Amino acid sequence: MSKDTDTSFVAGLEDVVSNTSDICFLDGKEGRLVYQGYNIHDLVNGNASFEEVVYLLWHGELPNRQQLDEFNQQIGRQRALAPEVLNFLKGVRKDANAMEVLRTAVSFAGIYDPDNGDESYEANVRKATRLVAQIPTIVTTFERIRNGQAPIDPDPELSAASSFFQLLTGRVPDEFTERAFNTALILHADHELNASTFSARVTAATLSDMYSAITSAIGTLKGPLHGGANEQVMKMLLEIGDMSRVESYIDEALAAKRKIMGFGHRVYRTEDPRATHLRKLSQKAGELAGETKWFEMSRRIEQLVKDKKGLNPNVDFYSASLYYSLGLPTHLFTPIFACSRISGWTAHVLEQYRNNRLIRPRAEYTGPTHRQFVPLSER
Ligand SMILES: CC(=O)SCCNC(=O)CCNC(=O)[C@H](O)C(C)(C)COP(=O)(O)OP(=O)(O)OC[C@H]1O[C@@H](n2cnc3c(N)ncnc32)[C@H](O)[C@@H]1OP(=O)(O)O
Ligand SMILES: O=C([O-])CC(=O)C(=O)O
Incomplete structure (x- = not known):
């Protein structure tokens, strides 16, 4: 099929600029x-x-x-x-x-x-x-x-x-x-x-x-790859349950190629600047609530995921233990x-x-072309 566009396919629109914005x-x-x-x-x-x-x-x-x-x-x-x-x-x-x-x-x-x-x-x-x-x-x-x-x-x-x-x-x-x-x-x-x-x-x-x-x-x-990750982070912390189980949990998850929720980002290659504040607040909230284990486990997970995968926590990681320590339900x-x-x-x-213009990208077609139609009675 002839190609009627000069642009090439970019998986997940990574780094594609779709509009200007002042915000x-x-x-x-x-x-x-x-x-x-x-x-x-x-x-x-x-x-x-x-x-x-x-x-x-x-x-x-x-x-x-x-x-x-x-x-x-x-x-x-x-x-x-x-x-x-x-x-x-x-x-x-x-x-x-x-x-x-x-x-x-x-x-x-x-x-x-x-x-x-x-x-x-x-x-x-x-x-x-x-x-x-x-x-x-x-x-x-x-x-x-x-x-x-x-x-x-x-x-x-x-x-x-x-x-x-x-x-x-x-x-x-x-x-x-x-x-x-x-x-x-x-x-x-x-x-x-x-x-x-x-x-x-x-x-x-x-x-x-x-x-x-x-x-x-x-x-x-x-979705859990976006905002839904904060709930998944808390579910992970609750599932691990104790500092003694953190390292084996992370090792198993990475070996099975499972994503560790609250880590990685499409844009940041450094620490997510929001995590810097949320980490401090999570620590303080844990101290005030009299239960620091969720923060301490989070710190350990952060160290391990950084050492083993080179990934930084995103906004969803420390917000989970912060909200939990403030007494908010995970859901x-x-x-x-x-x-x-x-x-x-x-x-x-x-x-x-x-400043509107319809947003309508193209797909790179990878399906079959020029197939012969077969009437229903002959299929
Ligand atoms: C508010 C927000 O939306 S912040 C993001 C919240 N989402 C999460 O925390 C979910 C976990 N993180 C992820 O799934 C991803 O890092 C995303 C979705 C945030 C970014 O995804 P992408 O930019 O498409 O990166 P992609 O998923 O291709 O990852 C690149 C590599 O890093 C690995 N990787 C990325 N994130 C993680 C993670 N959290 N745990 C383990 N490995 C990871 C991938 O497996 C992949 O490895 P490979 O090249 O060996 O296959
Ligand atoms: O920018 C992103 O891709 C995800 C993110 O951190 C956010 O929405 O806050």
Whole structure:
């Protein structure tokens, strides 16, 4: 078959540049992650709030005091779910996968969004604000319902980090938990053209709506090669169970050519700069919880995988033991990733709408050509 394209096949689109973007700069050789010009280390060390980072990703500038107060109010006021979405959460099977519930609830929420059908840019910013506000409410409310607990009304005055714990447990978290969770939300907020963000942009580029794009992204984040890895890391730690079993577990897994979850990255060839913060927070959270074994086992796994395979931990590795030490259930780890990444997904969808072109790559055809059709009666 004649070839009508000059470009050659690149497995997994590795290093292929698909669009320009002002949102996030990733230097895989130096291990640098920059949101709209700000290094994540400066955002974390400067005690930025997650809300400031969301504003930065969407508008390209950090908010001043008045802009931040207004933005916090907008988010706080939009946390409550539409009754139809709440009823969906009450009716869905209690043993459902939390990411599947989130994916379906977000898709459902789009139908009841007050701006449904309005595709103006302003309406899309309002939809993005509702998504940032309501995804944590969906995640925490379903968790309570499935545990036989009554949903909790959101408190519009709380920060995103505090609100998550209040909606889950009914109590505002202590200072360390609030700070650690806020940091984790900042670190997961955006990451250039990762698989789920790309998926959101592909959907948006057909000029489909914001909720369709985010539904695509949630389905993509769920996979264990992407956001789903954080849950798999904790399952691995629990399965190993004890420091004495770490080395044999890793040796067996590597000998069987199984992937060690939370290691490796398509772009970073150095330490993932997010892991640097999450490692410290995991250690501190373990000390405060009075159980350091998950952190210590993680450190040992890190050493072994580095020595034996030359691989570094990614964002999903230390977030697992951190969340576990903060008392969060393992099956909420990937939905928590979505509570943060919704900021980056929506920033990219808005950017796609501002400067759109349909995303439609080609495949290199490897199947047969010119086969002779045989009628059904002769096959
Ligand atoms: C938020 C995020 O999405 S971060 C990533 C989260 N995912 C994970 O932690 C899952 C484990 N990691 C992986 O599967 C991969 O490293 C990915 C998916 C992140 C990147 O994948 P790719 O860039 O396609 O790299 P690929 O899978 O081809 O790996 C290259 C080589 O390193 C090996 N390798 C990569 N990651 C790992 C790992 N975690 N454990 C063991 N070996 C690994 C591969 O087996 C392969 O070896 P080979 O060349 O001998 O066959
Ligand atoms: O960039 C990627 O491929 C995956 C990742 O680390 C992220 O989405 O945070």
